[in-house]
Amino acid sequence: MKKLFLLGLATVLLLTACQQQEKRYTQQSPEIDTYKKVIEAYDKQDWEAMVSHYADTAKIMNNVVEAEGQTLTELVASNKDDASLFSSWDYVDGESEYEMVVTDKGQTWVNFWGLWKGTLAANNKTYTIPTHITAQFVDGKVVKEFGYWDLSKIMLDIQSMHEVQKSEMDGSTVPDGEGEQ
Numbered sequence: 001m002k003k004l005f006l007l008g009l010a011t012v013l014l015l016t017a018c019q020q021q022e023k024r025y026t027q028q029s030p031e032i033d034t035y036k037k038v039i040e041a042y043d044k045q046d047w048e049a050m051v052s053h054y055a056d057t058a059k060i061m062n063n064v065v066e067a068e069g070q071t072l073t074e075l076v077a078s079n080k081d082d083a084s085l086f087s088s089w090d091y092v093d094g095e096s097e098y099e100m101v102v103t104d105k106g107q108t109w110v111n112f113w114g115l116w117k118g119t120l121a122a123n124n125k126t127y128t129i130p131t132h133i134t135a136q137f138v139d140g141k142v143v144k145e146f147g148y149w150d151l152s153k154i155m156l157d158i159q160s161m162h163e164v165q166k167s168e169m170d171g172s173t174v175p176d177g178e179g180e181q
Contacts, residue, residue: 029100031137035110036098038135038142043090045083047076055141062147085158089118092128108137120154122161127154 026032034053041050051072059069070078083089095115102108112133119126129149136144 024102026100027098029110030140031100031108031110032098034137034140035112035135035142039091039096039112039114042079045079047079051076053142054145055138055143058141058143058145060145060147062145063149063151085121086118087121087124089116091115091131092117110135110137116149120157123157125157129153 038050038053041047041053054072056072058072059066060072060075061069062075092115097113099111100108101111112131112135114131114133116129116131117126118129129151131147131149133145133147135142135146
């Protein structure tokens with residue numbers, strides 16, 4: 001009887017411990033809600049609202065290694081420069097996914113996948129680019145962010161436009177096919 005009682009007690013303790021275990025993966029959390037506000041502020045080019053969700057010491061690595069990361073001031077400056085090139089931009093409604101994970105080391109990260117769409121003012125061409133961003137949170141603020149997307153189509157078009165512009169200024173012409181890759 002004593003063994004049966006101890007077995008029952010162990011089972012209850014095990015079930016209680018399992019139920020109290022922190023969620024390590026979720027698609028609903030305060031951090032996800034915060035990151036949705038980051039994306040919304042980016043879409044609206046509301047830089048002040050966007051940076052309010054970051055720690056003052058946050059490091060941003062968009063398509064670069066951590067050693068080349070940006071400060072918030074540098075991020076805002078580069079976003080403003082980028083925004084000046086586009087007549088419109090935003091993440092496509094209904095094409096975004098968010099998840100939060102807690103790593104084995106107890107770090108909290110929010111992963112974002114979205115479809116960014118922007119129209120380059122210089123050629124009125126619209127680009128749609130799949131994007132992945134992962135942001136580490138500490139005390140409700142983003143402290144580190146890594147973003148990955150492919151800008152090659154935009155960069156090739158800008159390069160081509162610059163070559164045409166340069167040749168027009170020089171009075172020469174660019175033969176068909178040159179300047180394109």
